[in-house]
Amino acid sequence: MTNRSEEIVANLASVRSRIEIAARGVHRSVNDVTLIAVTKTYPSSDVQILHDLGIRNFAENRDNEGKEKSEKVPAIWHFQGQIQGNKIVSIASWANVIQSLDDPRHLRLLSKAAAESRVISIFIQVCLDPQPGRGGASPDGLSPLAELVLQEPSLRLEGLMAVAPLGENPESAFARLAQIHSDFSQQFPSAKSLSAGMSGDFEVAIKHGATHVRVGSSILGSRTHLG
Numbered sequence: 001m002t003n004r005s006e007e008i009v010a011n012l013a014s015v016r017s018r019i020e021i022a023a024r025g026v027h028r029s030v031n032d033v034t035l036i037a038v039t040k041t042y043p044s045s046d047v048q049i050l051h052d053l054g055i056r057n058f059a060e061n062r063d064n065e066g067k068e069k070s071e072k073v074p075a076i077w078h079f080q081g082q083i084q085g086n087k088i089v090s091i092a093s094w095a096n097v098i099q100s101l102d103d104p105r106h107l108r109l110l111s112k113a114a115a116e117s118r119v120i121s122i123f124i125q126v127c128l129d130p131q132p133g134r135g136g137a138s139p140d141g142l143s144p145l146a147e148l149v150l151q152e153p154s155l156r157l158e159g160l161m162a163v164a165p166l167g168e169n170p171e172s173a174f175a176r177l178a179q180i181h182s183d184f185s186q187q188f189p190s191a192k193s194l195s196a197g198m199s200g201d202f203e204v205a206i207k208h209g210a211t212h213v214r215v216g217s218s219i220l221g222s223r224t225h226l227g
Contacts, residue, residue, distance in 0.1 A: 008049050011219045019213065022203040033206055036078055038198070038216030040065060046220055047073045059099065059214055063087045070094040080161070080214065082135055089113045097121040099161045099195055099214075102137045104148050111152035121158045122149050123195050126180060128173050129165035136162065139180050146188050159193030159211070160184060170201035174208035181209065 001009070020030040036057040039047050047058060051073050058073070060066035061081035067090060070077045079091050080099035083106050091098070092113030101107070102125045114120040124145050127136030137145055142160070149157045160181050164173040174196060181194045197205025199218035206213065 004046070005049050007221065008046065008219065009053065011221070012050065012053055012055070015215055015218050018203060019206065022206040026207050028206070032211060034212045036195075036212055036214045037219055038080070038214050039069065039220070040216065042216075042220050044069050044072045047075075050219070051075060057212075063090050066091070067094045078214075085109065092120060095120065097123070097158070099123045100125045100135065101145070101149070102127070102135060104145055107148050107152055107155070111154040114154035119154055119156050121156045123158050123161040123193065124149070126160050126162045126177070128162050128168075128177060131165075134165075142180070142184055143187060146184070146191065150188075157188060157191045159191040159195065161195035161212075163196075163198070164201055164205075170204040174201075174205050174210070178208040 015035065019033055019035060023030045023033055034057055035055065036059045037050050037055050038059045040061045047069050057076045057078065058069070059078040059080045060069065063079070066077055066079055076096045077094055078097040078099050079095040083091070083098070083100060083103065085106065088106060088109045092110055098110065098120055101122050110120060124142055125136040126142060127134050127138055146157055149155050162177050164170040177194070177196055185191055193211045194209050195212040195214065196210040197213040199215050202210070202213040202215055
């Protein structure tokens, strides 16, 4: 085993333990939480190591990286970056899941691109940050967007995704998100998933109901690797 493999094995074991402890702390099963390894800027060799260790969900922020790595390592690939209209056809060619839908203009393009190959799972990104220009739909805009997703046969509504705002205590941010998701899932019962929490706050997110956590640096180390 190489030094890099040993590093990833140890880090992954630590993250899995932290997920289990966080889940147990709120009387949830660790099986209720899906770990997504965020591999942006890391080489494909790291992705392969994680795949060999049983990780099956990976996330990328950029289309070109996701396309390249998904061709090398078959898995469930998530796109979590800002969606650009001119990249949608390419993203749809490799992403099984879109984590960051927040614009109704992208729906038809995604559905048309997906229709040729498969159904794409959709998380609607909700903005928890009051500052203008942040990614995500407003809480008031979630229901209309969800209705549009449900009209597209090539898309499947999974739930909501959010990022805790910079400078805000994740505890308050994710408590607010939990209420938003509770209201949303009552209206859309099939959309039970909640993607929240990254390396610095995933335990808090699990406490507040996250079903998917997106973890990069806690598993793969500081982003000095270029993929």
